[in-house]
Amino acid sequence: MLDIPGWIPLHRLAAVATLLVAVVALTLADRPSRLATALRRRFLFGLPWGTLVSVGGVLFVYLFVQDGLSSWYRPMVIPFRAWSYFYPLGMATAAFSHSGAGHLIGNLIGTLTLAPVAEYAWGHYPTRRGSTSFGSLRENPYVRAFIIFPGVVFGVGLLTSVFALGPVIGFSGVVFAFAGFALVTRPLTTVLAFVSGRVVRVFYNAMLSPEVVSTARPVFSTPRWAQIAIQGHAIGLLFGILLGLWVARQRRDEQLSAFRSFAGVLLFAISESLWAVYFFRGGGTYVLFRAVGFALVVLLALLVALTVSASDKPLRERAPTGHAFSARRWQVGAVVLLLVVSALSGPAVLYNLFTATNDDLPGESVSVEDYEVTYAEDVPNGLTAAFDIELFGESTTTNTSGVIVKSQRRGIWTTAVSKNRLAFDGETAVRLGGLGWRDRVTAVRDGYAVVGSGNTAYRVFLVDDGNTTLAYKTEPVRAGPVISRRNISVVPTAMGYDLQVSSESGTVRGPMPTTNVSTTLGGIRFVRQGRSIFAESRGTRVRVARQESYE
Structure with a gap:
């Protein structure tokens, strides 16, 4: 019997070999390749350079700004979230930073599969009637590939940070904008690209872990749908749809099929859980409004389909210029989409006007540069409105428990590790820092579950640079x-x-x-x-x- 050395990665080789065989077989069967010809017609040298530059920029931020190069799975996150309008660094970096390697890889795969469709629809070579390549700076293929497309990506990223609700982080808002733009111009191709992204992710996981052995064990987790930034994804998708609609109308592209647009938006939105409208009740309890979310997604898909398929005719023939009925039919749908974006973005503007309170943290704390770290339970959230805001008589005060991080200078006040998370893990490191520097504080818990009481007697320590501080005891x-x-x-x-x-x-x-x-x-x-x-x-x-x- 053949003895194969154990160091040879047979499972990985099998996956790669079968993929290569499929690519070669399809290439030979489809000669000459119409795909390669189409790519060369729309892309500079047949490659989506804007996509590649954008991916390189996001990867650079993760490796060198967030220090993912030395800590691939646990980069610095806290300094690079979009905490508020009073912390410009967070607003500028949040859309291009990530909370971990899995988060990064997921968004890079989404970018590599969806962004080329959007870039292809726009094209490095101008398609507007009468335009010629190199006829102007805007029509220069190199400028379009290496400056304009990445510049729009950066601008959309900033918009998703500024108008997203909460201290968001991640490139997913821009990925959804790629999808929105592509769904307007190439709806069925976008769905195919989206599905291909799932294939790429399975292949990546197969290379990373060709065999997985799992056993039943306790885990700590929140519902998957409660970990999705639905609002940020939705505004990213709508930004992309509006951009795609503007480009399509500028070019006088042929009228798109309402059914194709509806199907494309609905399939993508359902697959990406945009229906998962939820509310946090506190105490680890979440409420999912599945039926309402599904209805909203269907209405959004219908609105997009009717808008992109609407004609360029005015609402009423021979209506006087400037009259409300002189507006083009597609423009009515665009206005409604803008109103939807405004309704989704409005609450974020109020939230982003909050900043850290001046009050001292409860209990014993550890200081690292401008950060303070402590552990406390059932204390009021330390975010306060920068301006007096009163809405419907509701209070913005909520109580929280866990490892608390505060930076007055950065406007940060957050529960970095929840009480329940620390009780499950026992030890968690909180990475702190900024541009050019980094540090960490480790929270450690020990305790005894007391029989018949339903409670636990425990302590929490904070360890920083070899110094240990007792932050809390019951x-x-x-x-x-x-x-x-x-x-x-x-x-x-x-x-x-x-x-x-x-x-x-x-x-x-x-x-x-x-x-x-x-x-x-x-x-x-x-x-x-x-x-x-x-x-x-x-x-x-x-x-x-x-x-x-x-x-």
């Missing part, structure tokens, strides 16, 4: 079992954990027992067995606490 937690008419409590201290025994005659405290070393308090003997703490008295043995373990 009050004593009483166990449910009562032994010999005595109540037992677990007490967190700066040095560790104590056990407290209370009875009518008084209260005594002593250290938590360690392996092979017991503790006797008030006539009750406490012993440790693995992670569990047992109380023994008069032949009775009861577990009173168990040390936390983390994933």
Whole structure:
């Protein structure tokens, strides 16, 4: 039997080989290639240079600005979110930064599959009647490929940061703008490109992890649909649709099919979960309005289809110039789309006028340059309106628990790690920094689940540059079992954990027992067995606490 060395990546080679065989076979079967001819007719040297420049720019930001080069899976994120209008660095970088490698790869694949369709529809060689290549700066193929297209990408990225709701990060708003532009001009090609992106992602994952072995284990997660920036994706899509509509009408392109446009927008929007309209109730609870979201997506697809397929005729024949009915029919749909964009963007303008409060953080904090880091529970959110805003009598105050990061200079006040997240992981690093510098603070939790109480006695430490600060500890937690008419409590201290025994005659405290070393308090003997703490008295043995373990 043939003995194949284990270091040869057979699974990866099989995936690559079959893909190459398919490409070669299709190339031979389709000679001469009409696709290659079409690409050379619309692209400079047959390549989507604007797309490649945009991808290179996003990759540069991740590797060198966010320090992804030295920490591929955990780049700096906090300094590069769009926190508010009072933090220009975040607004300028948010659309081109990413929260992690998976986030980056997903958006790069989306760009490489959808942006070329939009770039192809626009073209490096002008198609307007009477125009010639190199006839002007705007019609120069090199300028169109290397300056105008990347410049529009940068401008759309800034718009998605400025008008997105919340401290967004990621290139996905621009990816949706590529899709919107392409759906107006090439709806079915866009759907095909979108599906091909799924194929590319599967191939990438196959190369990254050709075999995956999974076992059942507890995980901490929020619903997938609650992690999607629906509002940012929607305004990106609408920006692209409006740009595509403007370009198509400038060229007097042939009237597009309403059905194709409707089908393209609907299929893309459903596949990308634009229907996932949700609300956060607090306390880790989210509400998904699936039916309402589906209806909104259908209405959006219908509006786009009717707009792109509308004629250039005025609403009423022979209407006087300047009269409302002299407007072109497609322009009515464009105005409605603009109103939709305004309605989606309006709440973001109010939100982005919030900044960090001047109040000190609760408890013990750690300072790193202009950042302050602490851990607190059930404290008011430290964002405050820069101007007095009162809307429908509603309060913008919400309470939060977890690792809190504040920077007065940057206008940042955020729960970087939630209480539940830290309780699941036990240890989490928070990366801080700015342009040209970086640092980190690590939050570490330890604790004991107290039997019969439903609560945990725990502490949270912050570790910075080798220095450890106790940021938080709970009050004593009483166990449910009562032994010999005595109540037992677990007490967190700066040095560790104590056990407290209370009875009518008084209260005594002593250290938590360690392996092979017991503790006797008030006539009750406490012993440790693995992670569990047992109380023994008069032949009775009861577990009173168990040390936390983390994933």
